[in-house]
Amino acid sequence: MRLLINIIRYYTACAATWGSWTTCTLEGTRIRTRQCSTEIESQPGDCFIDCFAWSTWTACDTSPIVADQRQTRVRQCANGAETAEQACHSSTTVGTTSDGWYRAGNGYEYIFMANLKDHVGAIEFCNALDERSILASVGVRDGTLVSETTTSALGIPANVWRYHVGATDIFEEDTWVFEDGVVLRTSQIDWGTSGSNVQQPNGGTNQGCMNFFSPASVATIPGASDTACSDETPFMCERVAL
Incomplete structure (x- = not known):
């Protein structure tokens, strides 16, 4: 009984709220701290990356x-x-390929699809286009490339303000799994802002798939956005260039 009391006292001795997690290290670890009455406590954690x-x-x-x-x-x-x-x-050469894809400077090619699909439908459509094709992933994580792949060369209309890209956190909230296998925490992603000045992500567990706010639209600040996986929007496919 005394041991149990001591354990309870240990975990309830500091009522301060834990601070934010630090950026993940290359070893996949992070820490957070809180200020208690006499000392600063730290707590290690895994990044699940x-x-x-x-x-x-x-x-x-x-x-x-x-x-x-x-x-x-x-x-x-x-x-x-x-x-x-x-x-x-x-x-x-960066530019449009003979079959209508846009070759970017990172060795990948992109094509914008204006037809409306939910997230799963967009994945299936991209996969069916070409054996190398997936819902855009690499281009979403590279800030320089994002600018390049959302130019007029891709033909994104000005009235399209968001489109599906290849990431979801339905398996674990705030852990985003991309179509190419890369896993990132929410804090490692460049998020956009909607026209009503709402910073993304803002949907919690109700919005488990990723859209991208288009620079072609004046209604948003470009960047990633969380959305319901059932939302039907345009989308972007990506493939390795040959």
Whole structure:
């Protein structure tokens, strides 16, 4: 009984509210603190991140492309660093491809679809377009790329203010799983603001899928937004360029 009393006293001795979690380290850990009467208490925690975002691809020699040349990228995961590689593209020119996709500077191609789909429908549509195609993921996490892939080159109308992209937190609130397998916490994502000056995300467990506020619209500040997975909106597909 005395042991139980001591345990209860220990966990109720400080009534102060815990502060915000720190940014996750590359080892996938974080801490938060609170000020108690005589000392500052700290609490460690896991980030539930399998892998951080990929780095950008290494540069290719484009004058001309060297035969069999390859480029690489890396990401830090819970079990160590992962490396991916691919052949350098025969053409690295940014612009529209022959089949209507927009080739961005990161080695991926994008296409905007104006037809309305819910989140699952958008995933299925992108997957059916091409064996390399997924609902846009890499381009959503790269601030520089976001600007590039939301230009008029993609043909996004000014009246389209949001569209589906490939991430959801339906499995665990505030842990966003992207279509390419990357997992990020809410604090690691650049969120947008709606025209009524509402900072995203703001839907809690009722809005478990990700939209993106379009820079083509004057109604929003560009960035990610949470939305109900059943909402039917336009969407953007993404594929690795060849």
